[in-house]
Amino acid sequence: MRPTKASVSLSAISENLEITRRLAPQSKIMAVIKANAYGHGVIEVARELQNKVPAFAVAFFDEAVQLRDAGIELPILILQGTTTKADVAEAAAKDFCLMLHSRQQVERVLRASTAAPVSVWIKADTGMHRLGLVESELQDVCESLSASANVQAGMVLCSHLACADELSNPMTRQQIKRTRMLASKYGLDVSLANSAGIIGWPQSHAEWNRPGYMLYGNSPMHSQQGPALIPAMSMESEIISVRQLEAGDGLGYGQTWMASKAAKIGTIPIGYADGYPRHAANGTPVLVNGHRVPLVGRVSMDMLSVDLSGLEHADVGDPVELWGTRLSVNEVALSASTIGYEILAGLTGRVPRSYTN
Numbered sequence: 001m002r003p004t005k006a007s008v009s010l011s012a013i014s015e016n017l018e019i020t021r022r023l024a025p026q027s028k029i030m031a032v033i034k035a036n037a038y039g040h041g042v043i044e045v046a047r048e049l050q051n052k053v054p055a056f057a058v059a060f061f062d063e064a065v066q067l068r069d070a071g072i073e074l075p076i077l078i079l080q081g082t083t084t085k086a087d088v089a090e091a092a093a094k095d096f097c098l099m100l101h102s103r104q105q106v107e108r109v110l111r112a113s114t115a116a117p118v119s120v121w122i123k124a125d126t127g128m129h130r131l132g133l134v135e136s137e138l139q140d141v142c143e144s145l146s147a148s149a150n151v152q153a154g155m156v157l158c159s160h161l162a163c164a165d166e167l168s169n170p171m172t173r174q175q176i177k178r179t180r181m182l183a184s185k186y187g188l189d190v191s192l193a194n195s196a197g198i199i200g201w202p203q204s205h206a207e208w209n210r211p212g213y214m215l216y217g218n219s220p221m222h223s224q225q226g227p228a229l230i231p232a233m234s235m236e237s238e239i240i241s242v243r244q245l246e247a248g249d250g251l252g253y254g255q256t257w258m259a260s261k262a263a264k265i266g267t268i269p270i271g272y273a274d275g276y277p278r279h280a281a282n283g284t285p286v287l288v289n290g291h292r293v294p295l296v297g298r299v300s301m302d303m304l305s306v307d308l309s310g311l312e313h314a315d316v317g318d319p320v321e322l323w324g325t326r327l328s329v330n331e332v333a334l335s336a337s338t339i340g341y342e343i344l345a346g347l348t349g350r351v352p353r354s355y356t357n
């Protein structure tokens with residue numbers, strides 16, 4: 001078997017949950033486990049957290065169905081709501097909570113024939129401008145939903161922060177103010193904070209917070225500040241080949257890296273078909289035997305190369321960490337012009353996950 005695997009610590013996720021709780025002790029936590037729990041394996045993560053949080057959130061209906069089929073019984077919020085009328089009845093039957101972000105979705109709930117009332121959250125657009133009802137629509141929407149027999153009591157007003165990872169951005173303060181104003185006008189509970197809101201903006205904490213990224217042990221903040229989270233995933237592999245290059249030898253596709261002096265090159269069996277970012281630049285850090293070495297040349301589909309020239313004893317079989325507890329996925333992401341979210345969520349099914357407690 002190939003030595004590459006994503007080793008996931010479920011207890012780290014639980015510890016990060018407790019850190020999240022301590023940052024916002026008054027708020028209920030809806031654990032966001034969309035996109036296969038940010039690549040960590042949604043069923044395993046849901047089982048780990050199901051007795052520790054009151055609800056989960058996923059992006060799409062099919063993600064919620066997958067959790068129910070696996071026996072997960074907690075309420076699940078579907079962040080993008082439904083696309084068909086049949087979904088409404090199924091949501092009521094399966095105890096899914098529907099986010100309503102448009103008039104069409106509201107109408108669908110009002111007109112559905114459901115055996116039981118469905119739980120709904122109302123999404124307000126307070127500045128992100130992707131989804132959400134605008135202020136002028138809310139009066140009517142709130143009135144008709146509260147009067148409908150199809151809707152459970154206890155609706156929540158939800159909005160999403162666009163810039164909470166930047167502490168100097170005034171946008172967040174405006175979004176908090178708007179959301180609170182709307183919620184008090186319609187007498188609704190509030191949900192606003194994502195991970196960045198929880199870490200950086202205590203004023204955004206409300207009845208419900210919706211952490212995702214931080215549960216997996218990484219901070220979304222631009223600055224270094226924030227709690228000491230524990231990265232839950234270590235992407236591990238081994239050196240499978242070592243060779244000596246001479247000055248002037250090129251390496252890999254396009255020969256984009258050239259040895260300027262004699263160099264010792266190691267090959268690692270992970271590539272972009274696993275989700276390792278192809279745009280990782282020369283110099284992206286990789287840990288070999290716990291030592292940082294630079295990635296060199298282009299990342300290929302199934303392998304990548306590192307410069308081992310500084311490591312005299314490095315050899316085939318030596319352990320490699322691509323990211324994890326000793327090398328932040330955020331740092332790797334920075335070298336690949338992306339964010340840690342994309343790397344984690346982009347891990348493909350080819351990578352075996354192994355779980356520890």
Ligand SMILES: *Cc1c(COP(=O)(O)O)cnc(C)c1O
Binds near residue numbers: 032
């Ligand atoms: C993904 C998502 C979250 C979680 O965001 P993180 O930055 O991962 O904490 C919260 N709310 C909504 C609406 C989302 O789409």
